[in-house]
Amino acid sequence: EAGVAQSPRYKIIEKRQSVAFWCNPISGHATLYWYQQILGQGPKLLIQFQNNGVVDDSQLPKDRFSAERLKGVDSTLKIQPAKLEDSAVYLCASSPGLAGSADTQYFGPGTRLTVL
C-alpha cells in the first residue's frame, strides 16, 4: 500500500514570503495530522483533521498558519508570512481510525523548510 505522500521535499524562502505544503494520506485513513519538527526536537502537533473537519488546532499559530482538508482526503498547510523561526521539517501523518483512538500514525517523508 502506498504511504503518506508529501511535496515539496525541500523549500527555501525569504522571510515574509508565503509557502504551501501538500499532503496525500494513506487511502482510507480518516485522520490526518500536521506536525512541525524543529532540529533536535520531537514533532509538535499543529493541527489534526478527522475527515474534513478540524479536531484540534490549539497549537497552530493562526495569525500566520492555515490548513485545510477539502473533501476529507488531501490537505494543504500554508504559512503566510513566514518567519525565521518557522524553519523546520513539516510532517504529515495519517491514521485509519477516527480521532480519539490510539491508532498508529503513519508519517510522510516531510518537507524541510528553510526561511532566510
Add this chain to the structure above:
Amino acid sequence: GNSVTQMEGPVTLSEEAFLTINCTYTATGYPSLFWYVQYPGEGLQLLLKATKADDKGSNKGFEATYRKETTSFHLEKGSVQVSDSAVYFCALISPSNYQLIWGAGTKLIIKP
C-alpha cells in the same frame, strides 16, 4: 501532564554491541507506547509499540517492554548494525486526549 523523557544522545556504539535506549514516561491512565525511528533524510517510521502493561513490542531485532511499575519503555537490541544508525523517538498516546506525546529523540551512531 503527560510527558516522555529519553536518554540524551548521541549514543555511539561499535557494530554487534548491545543497545539500550532508556525511555520513561508520565501519564494518567494507561497510555499506548511507541518507538519510532528516523533514518537520515527520511520520515518517521513506526518501529514497535505496546498497548498495555507487560506487553513486549518487537521488530527488526529491537524489543521494548511496557513496564508500568517503573513507567518505562526501554528500547533494546542484542547486536546492532551500521544500518541501525538513526534517531529514535519514544512516544505515548495520551489516554486523556489521544495526542501523540514525543520524547526529544536519541541519535544512535554505529561504527563498523
